Amino acid sequence: AQSVTQLDSQVPVFEEAPVELRCNYSSSVSVYLFWYVQYPNQGLQLLLKYLSGSTLVKGINGFEAEFNKSQTSFHLRKPSVHISDTAEYFCAVSDRGTGNQFYFGTGTSLTVIP
């Protein structure tokens, strides 16, 4: 079984400052890794994903994440945040074998302060 831990439930950050949202996972099998963003009363939007290849993954809206197998981490970063980045962010894993079921972290609420 897989599990995902997002260490920070809330992250306040000033506009134009850098941010890192942390994600660690545990799994007995190889996994795919994802970051999603959710705006209030909306569904999930895929930010980026790691399937294979380069461990540094670039996504939409200037976000990037780095897969670290030894530390079982997949932290999300952005060098300069905007007010519009205020949202809930979820890290997720899925089994490489089936790629079906997703297991989500508890989410990190990012608040960008003007």
Next chain:
Amino acid sequence: GAVVSQHPSWVICKSGTSVKIECRSLDFQATTMFWYRQFPKQSLMLMATSNEGSKATYEQGVEKDKFLINHASLTLSTLTVTSAHPEDSSFYICSAPQWASGSKREQYFGPGTRLTVT
């Protein structure tokens, strides 16, 4: 990319009534769909796996008789909340996988349905 829709996007119902939520894959076929539930300020919890042509598979702790799932066709799965109570109020999200390039599956999520039971 592929699109998954949900209908309705928001529903309010009275306690004791049943509510049906639809999940459709608009431009691809999905033999499997997933239903998630999200409480306010919390993460998504997998409720069940909907299988076309067979019974749904429910996660531990999810009441099968309360959350009826029917995978009516290769593009439609429905979740019916029977005899709804206020504690069933939540945000329900479905997803469907689609084979992408090579052997990689892409998972597409619907926009969610907010259920409020009064």
